[in-house]
Amino acid sequence: MGFQLIRDLLKPKCHFFAWTLLHKKILTxxxxxxxxxxxxxxxxxxxxxxxxxxxxxxxxxxxxxVWALIKIWFGxxxxxxxxxxxSLHSYWRRCRMKxxxxxxxxIDDIMIYFWWNIWKVRNIRTFQNKNLQPSAVALLCKExxxxxNLATRVEVLVQ
Ligand SMILES: [Zn+2]
Numbered sequence: 502m503g504f505q506l507i508r509d510l511l512k513p514k515c516h517f518f519a520w521t522l523l524h525k526k527i528l529t530x531x532x533x534x535x536x537x538x539x540x541x542x543x544x545x546x547x548x549x550x551x552x553x554x555x556x557x558x559x560x561x562x563x564x565x566x567v568w569a570l571i572k573i574w575f576g577x578x579x580x581x582x583x584x585x586x587x588s589l590h591s592y593w594r595r596c597r598m599k600x601x602x603x604x605x606x607x608i609d610d611i612m613i614y615f616w617w618n619i620w621k622v623r624n625i626r627t628f629q630n631k632n633l634q635p636s637a638v639a640l641l642c643k644e645x646x647x648x649x650n651l652a653t654r655v656e657v658l659v660q
Contacts, residue, residue: 518616525589544561557623559592567635593612
């Protein structure tokens, strides 16, 4: 089985989610309201701002705390100078520009798992009324990224 296929098999859900997120189409409160679904417009993670895809995955104080830990753990302090203005898509593109070419795919993987876990914890809080601390969410992200890296690294050794 090829390396790319292993990668694709391991994260189709995350990839589809990332694509939907970058097109601002995930079912956050603002998008539910656009569809006339009665809904609490407030962000479920910070309870302070309207919930939009950009807020949830970039601007929310909760998500920022998670992202800060992930940046430390994965040695991504180089992107700290960017600031966080603009859309999620533009932030992601600016982050990629700061990373050297061999690590660009790695930053994609890290961000996709970060966004995916933010969405999962948002849903856990919304539907199960359970609260996880930012450090616990960051740890979940790190475990998934480490597992993914381990799985794909093994395949590289086999080739
Ligand atoms: Zn928020």
